[in-house]
Amino acid sequence: MSIVKDWRFILLVALLAISGYLLLSSILFKSSGVYVSFLDKDAKCSNVKENDQITQISGYQIKTIQDFDNAVSGVKQGDFVTLVSNGLPANCVAKADKNLGFSVASLEKGSNLKFGIDIEGGTRVLLKPKTMNVTKDDMQEIIATLDMRINFYGMRDIKITPLGANLIQIETAGGTGEEIKEFLAKTGKFEGKVAETIKIIDDTGKILLGDNSYDVSYSNGTLKVNNSNYLLNQSFFLEDVKFDFYNTTNNDVLIMANVFSGRDITAVFTDQQHSYIRFVNNGYEFTFTVQISKESADRFAKITKNLPTTLTGTERHLTDPLVLFLDNEPVTQLNIAADLAGKTVNTPSIEGFRQNLDDATKEKLRLQSILRSGSLPIELEIAKVDTITQTAGRELINSTIFVALSAAIVVSTVIFVRYRDFKISIPMILISFSEIVIVLGFYALTNSVTGSKGWILDIPAIAGLIAIIGTGVNQLIIITDQILLEQEMPLRSRHKNAMSIILNSAAIVIIAMIPLLILGVGALRGFAIITIMGVVIAILVTRPAYMSILEKIKKLE
Amino acid sequence: MQFGLNLKTLVVIPIILFIFSVYTLFYNYTTTGSFILRDIDLKGGTLITIETSAQVDTKFLENKLTEKYGSVLISSLKTSTGYGASIEVDVSINPNDVIKYVKSLGMNVVSFSIETIGPALGELFFQQIISVLTVAFVLMSIVIFIIYRNPVSVFAIVFSILADILTTLALTSLIGIKISFAGLAGILMLIAYGVDSNIVLTNKVLRTTPEDFNKEFKKAFITGATISVTITATMAAVSLLSMSKLLTNIADILVVGFLVDLVNTWILNSAMLQWWVNRRHKA
Numbered sequence: 001m002s003i004v005k006d007w008r009f010i011l012l013v014a015l016l017a018i019s020g021y022l023l024l025s026s027i028l029f030k031s032s033g034v035y036v037s038f039l040d041k042d043a044k045c046s047n048v049k050e051n052d053q054i055t056q057i058s059g060y061q062i063k064t065i066q067d068f069d070n071a072v073s074g075v076k077q078g079d080f081v082t083l084v085s086n087g088l089p090a091n092c093v094a095k096a097d098k099n100l101g102f103s104v105a106s107l108e109k110g111s112n113l114k115f116g117i118d119i120e121g122g123t124r125v126l127l128k129p130k131t132m133n134v135t136k137d138d139m140q141e142i143i144a145t146l147d148m149r150i151n152f153y154g155m156r157d158i159k160i161t162p163l164g165a166n167l168i169q170i171e172t173a174g175g176t177g178e179e180i181k182e183f184l185a186k187t188g189k190f191e192g193k194v195a196e197t198i199k200i201i202d203d204t205g206k207i208l209l210g211d212n213s214y215d216v217s218y219s220n221g222t223l224k225v226n227n228s229n230y231l232l233n234q235s236f237f238l239e240d241v242k243f244d245f246y247n248t249t250n251n252d253v254l255i256m257a258n259v260f261s262g263r264d265i266t267a268v269f270t271d272q273q274h275s276y277i278r279f280v281n282n283g284y285e286f287t288f289t290v291q292i293s294k295e296s297a298d299r300f301a302k303i304t305k306n307l308p309t310t311l312t313g314t315e316r317h318l319t320d321p322l323v324l325f326l327d328n329e330p331v332t333q334l335n336i337a338a339d340l341a342g343k344t345v346n347t348p349s350i351e352g353f354r355q356n357l358d359d360a361t362k363e364k365l366r367l368q369s370i371l372r373s374g375s376l377p378i379e380l381e382i383a384k385v386d387t388i389t390q391t392a393g394r395e396l397i398n399s400t401i402f403v404a405l406s407a408a409i410v411v412s413t414v415i416f417v418r419y420r421d422f423k424i425s426i427p428m429i430l431i432s433f434s435e436i437v438i439v440l441g442f443y444a445l446t447n448s449v450t451g452s453k454g455w456i457l458d459i460p461a462i463a464g465l466i467a468i469i470g471t472g473v474n475q476l477i478i479i480t481d482q483i484l485l486e487q488e489m490p491l492r493s494r495h496k497n498a499m500s501i502i503l504n505s506a507a508i509v510i511i512a513m514i515p516l517l518i519l520g521v522g523a524l525r526g527f528a529i530i531t532i533m534g535v536v537i538a539i540l541v542t543r544p545a546y547m548s549i550l551e552k553i554k555k556l557e
Numbered sequence: 558m559q560f561g562l563n564l565k566t567l568v569v570i571p572i573i574l575f576i577f578s579v580y581t582l583f584y585n586y587t588t589t590g591s592f593i594l595r596d597i598d599l600k601g602g603t604l605i606t607i608e609t610s611a612q613v614d615t616k617f618l619e620n621k622l623t624e625k626y627g628s629v630l631i632s633s634l635k636t637s638t639g640y641g642a643s644i645e646v647d648v649s650i651n652p653n654d655v656i657k658y659v660k661s662l663g664m665n666v667v668s669f670s671i672e673t674i675g676p677a678l679g680e681l682f683f684q685q686i687i688s689v690l691t692v693a694f695v696l697m698s699i700v701i702f703i704i705y706r707n708p709v710s711v712f713a714i715v716f717s718i719l720a721d722i723l724t725t726l727a728l729t730s731l732i733g734i735k736i737s738f739a740g741l742a743g744i745l746m747l748i749a750y751g752v753d754s755n756i757v758l759t760n761k762v763l764r765t766t767p768e769d770f771n772k773e774f775k776k777a778f779i780t781g782a783t784i785s786v787t788i789t790a791t792m793a794a795v796s797l798l799s800m801s802k803l804l805t806n807i808a809d810i811l812v813v814g815f816l817v818d819l820v821n822t823w824i825l826n827s828a829m830l831q832w833w834v835n836r837r838h839k840a
Contacts, residue, residue: 126678164685167678383678384598385671392608392668399800406798407791414787459803460742466795466804467746474753474784481780497760504704504756509749511700515692516745519685527742 006552012545015537016434019441022112022448034068034104036085038172038179043101047090048083054104056084065106065121069391072098103179112444116458116526117171118386121393125180126384127168134166134378141270141377142168144365149186149374152326158183163523167383184380188326190373192260193244194303194336195320198253205253209238210302218253241303256323257303262373264296270368270377277360280353284360289349290371297344305342324370331370400462407466408433411473423553424480431546432472436465438537439530455529464530471509471531472538475502476546483550495547502543506535564828571825574817575720578727585730594730596737596806597645599683601676605652606634608641610665615642621662626650648675686741694718697748704756710763713829714755717821721751724821725814734810739803743810750788750815754781754822759830767835774831778823789815 035053039045048054054062057071058081075081079094095101106120117124129138139162146160146168158179159171172179198205200218207214207225217224223245225236235244247254268290269275275288292300310319316338323333334350350367354360388396411432416425443461446454455461482498483491509531516528582592597604607613619631622644630645646655652671660666674682698715705711722744729736761777762770789812796808 128675128678164681167681383675385673387671389668389670392606392670395608395668396801399798400804403795403799403801403804406794410790410794411787414783414790418783418786459801460739462801463739463742463804463807466791467742470746470750470788470791471753473787474750477783477787478753478757478780481776481783485776485779501756501760505749505753507700507704508697508752508756511696512693512745512748514696515689516741519689519692523738524742531746 006548008544008548011541015438015541019438022441022444034062034065034106036102037105039102043095045092045101047088048085048102052085054083054085058082068104072100112447114447114456116456118388118459119393119397121388122172123180124171124386125382127380128383129166130379130381138378139166141365145369145374145376148366148369187373187375190262191258191325193256193258193323195323196255196257197320200251200253208306209241210305214238223253241299259300259303260292260296264293265290265371266293267291268368268371283353283355284357285351285353286360286364287349287351288364288368289347291347297346301342301344304336307341309338326370404466407469411469427549428476431476431542432469435468435472435534435538435542439534442533458526460524461526461530464527467531468534471535475505475543478502479547506539509535564831567824568828571820574724578724581727593726594735596735598674598738599679601648601674601679603646603648603652604672605644605655605669607669608667610667612640613642648673682738689741690744693745693748709833710759713826717755717826718748718751720821721747721814721818724817725810728813737806739806740810743807746811747814751818754784754818755826757781758822758826762830765834767838770831770834774827785815785819
């Protein structure tokens with residue numbers, strides 16, 4: 001049988017081709033540029049926003065982070081610097097030497113390999129709750145709050161990972177750490193507003209408030225209340241309630257009655273008695289209680305007293321919802337049960353429904369976090385800070401590539417000295433190399449299918465690649481010796497023996513790495529993932545392929 | 558003299574090595590409060606790594622910094638410009654001040670990195686290493702038991718690996734290699750590679766007769782020695798060439814570990830297996 005018809009060989013070639021494509025496509029179709037990843041609060045820039053692409057600084061073209069570093073290296077504090085941001089002229093007054101008041105990250109659309117901050121440069125902070133005895137629920141809430149901030153403030157370059165039972169890792173690429181400090185301090189302005197739709201017939205309508213009703217008129221975008229005119233997004237008072245003129249459609253005007261502000265939410269309960277999820281018909285219902293100020297409870301009763309209701313399924317609720325705002329942005333809305341309308345409730349409970357438990361848990365945590373204005377339930381302190389400059393990271397990767405190549409040369413030399421046969425040593429080396437390519441291809445695949453949110457290649461992961469070369473060569477030597485040195489045995493048993501040894505050895509590698517993967521030691525996760533993946537690919541693809549090559553070369557059939 | 562005949566006498570070497578290692582680890586514990594030399598991430602502190610454009614006079618720098626900041630530890634470093642140093646100071650000291658001060662001493666700092674670890678976190682990392690290592694070791698023992706189900710060979714492998722780990726830790730502390738969190742990856746790889754050589758040996762000699770023991774042992778040794786030499790040489794290259802502290806730490810541990818494993822696999826484990834093969838044959 002010719003080798004090109006052997007399934008073991010075909011599988012290897014196919015995987016190599018796919019991996020090669022995934023890896024090369026990220027290099028070939030890479031778009032270059034840098035974008036503003038973080039704008040300091042006290043930056044003196046005009047026309048520069050976060051996520052803008054910076055293409056020019058003081059007349060220099062900016063294509064890479066290196067270009068950016070070079071362009072700002074000569075900047076002194078107070079210098080007036082011109083730039084081109086998103087294709088438009090912009091400028092900054094330098095905040096300090098070499099500092100324009102913002103950080104940049106490289107824009108790598110289509111890049112399938114994402115590097116860790118230990119290579120890209122950036123800051124990694126480990127946070128620890130200030131108080132002892134933090135429960136799992138507390139940690140979940142902290143993470144949910146931080147996640148909400150990321151989504152809400154659109155800080156795509158801050159990455160949060162829980163580490164172990166009570167540590168949180170925050171990473172930011174290409175930054176200085178300033179981002180993380182501000183990120184941790186970030187809280188928003190919370191407001192809860194009850195919507196009220198006003199039917200406009202013949203240019204007139206009614207606002208209901210408590211037992212009173214106010215006539216209003218609306219025409220040509222102007223809302224007339226108590227003889228004053230209001231435009232969209234303006235606010236007016238009726239009695240002691242502030243209303244926002246929020247939106248209009250053909251026949252309706254939507255206004256929002258301000259009920260709560262952050263100050264009114266005096267507590268968000270998270271203990272098991274006041275905050276829980278239960279299984280109901282085909283899904284999960286979550287409930288939690290909040291405590292609100294007396295004024296806001298009264299205001300709520302007054303506003304909702306005579307609002308119209310609607311029946312959805314078996315539940316009757318106010319037709320218009322309660323809308324929650326963070327920093328003036330609507331973030332979510334809740335239905336108000338009809339039996340609550342007009343009542344003064346100091347500790348209302350908030351309920352919701354999701355199809356599965358995970359979504360219900362997440363939504364509950366998200367709502368709780370919004371109601372707390374995004375403030376953290378427990379104060380955090382910084383336990384560890386790593387800052388890696390971009391140049392240091394680049395040097396590290398260059399030196400590491402050099403190290404990996406040297407390792408490959410050493411391995412090749414030893415193998416050649418031992419077997420003194422190119423026909424054996426060259427396939428061995430190529431097989432080892434192909435394992436690395438396939439593993440990296442897999443890494444690239446995770447990023448290509450998730451839009452660059454897959455696995456990250458950091459220094460521990462590179463250590464894993466070196467470990468794969470090690471285990472790989474181990475096993476190839478075992479196979480070669482089993483097949484070539486045990487000539488008195490039939491080929492089939494030599495085969496079986498070799499496979500049994502390498503399966504045992506693979507089982508040990510995997511079992512030794514699993515605790516590292518599970519016991520929450522995030523720092524070495526990349527190492528564990530790569531090593532396990534390497535061993536699995538080796539057993540399924542590259543070892544069988546090597547056996548087939550070896551048999552063909554040595555004409556053992 | 559036949560190859561491998563002397564195992565009974567040679568076995569004294571790994572046994573002495575094992576006792577000596579256990580003694581060293583306990584001696585370390587009673588004198589320093591820690592079995593091993595912990596790197597900064599396992600004990601807490603601030604590590605500043607600087608790259609300079611010219612040779613760093615570490616003695617001078619150490620004197621100057623100790624004068625100003627109290628106890629500091631300085632070692633020179635390989636970097637891409639060829640010059641650099643790592644400065645270890647207490648957590649309470651602001652690392653940016655230290656860098657400013659170093660610059661004011663006339664040193665041209667090309668680039669730097671700062672790593673700060675609170676002492677409590679260092680302790681936590683250390684505990685995590687212990688628990689990951691313990692679980693990995695127990696799981697490994699269970700898998701070995703499932704594979705062989707023979708009490709002698711299972712004990713021989715598990716004990717060899719235990720000896721590998723303890724002796725490696727003891728020797729690193731004597732040579733002065735500090736174990737960092739990344740070292741955990743090195744020790745786990747040592748378990749994995751160490752088991753490989755033991756499996757090769759056990760598979761070859763377990764079912765053989767006393768007459769064939771030497772022949773089979775020799776075959777296994779050729780394969781095992783090739784593996785050991787390849788990995789030791791590779792890791793030595795990584796240790797010498799790498800600028801990454803993480804890679805260097807893993808490589809250092811594996812170089813020491815592999816030399817130790819040669820003794821434990823090919824003398825200690827082999828002697829136990831030879832005893833077993835002889836005994837079974839007599840019975």
